[in-house]
Amino acid sequence: IGLIDSLSTYAKVNKFGFIETPYRRVDPETGKVTDRIDYLTADEEDNYVVAQANARLAEDGTFLDEDIVARFRGENIVVKRDRVDYMDVSPRQVVSAATACIPFLENDDSNRALMGPNM
Template sequence: FMDQNNPLSEITHKRRISALGPGGLTRERAGFEVRDVHPTHYGRVCPMETPEGPNIGLINSLSVYAQTNEYGFLETPYRRVRDGVVTDEIHYLSAIEEGNYVIAQANTNLDDEGHFVDDLVTCRSKGESSLFSRDQVDYMDVSTQQVVSVGASLIPFLEHDDA
């Protein structure tokens, strides 16, 4: 039965994903590499919200903007960048598609027209973070909160929370 104690627990329950069950893993056979955070989880699976104990890393929550496509793959939204200008055009990319692009962080400095202020921009490409020329950027994160789940996004000053 669904957890209906409050709106937050209900939406968290609805956005929960599991690696267990028919065709999936068992708690006993799941190793550390399966339970660990992977670069393909970025914007799709929350790296923070998982239960403690034997289910750690096997039960997870979808990130705030994550959705599934028609094939069942998780996707996350990005703003399109054309000729160094960030547009309002939103594209949802799967982890496989994301590996083909250079993606800037959501907190990158932009001017009023959407141009990158700095010549070098901190970006991700093929799971690695590095500095790229602003002309090399293909996409930009939609929000700084797209990495975490709905519940984790409500924690004030999350980046300073050690609990």
């Protein structure tokens, strides 16, 4: 869900009415981030370790760093690269399309960031 009442970027509603968002699958055997996209609900996401979209990747799709900033069951954690199941598609997928238009959102006052998309 977006920062306000609109869907976040890349999100969609499935046939059961649940909101899903896309993630890039990490191949467990090779450790490579694949181009395969899986849409997961919030409940499904809780079962997986999800790396941030800005994690550094080598040309072959493997993680460059040994320790990866990720989230698991709603908590931000640091894990070894072999524990990552999915990777976010984009750093902007947690905000709505209107919110994504705010320049330097991460450095903005939270009240201003919430007000901007509603204008």
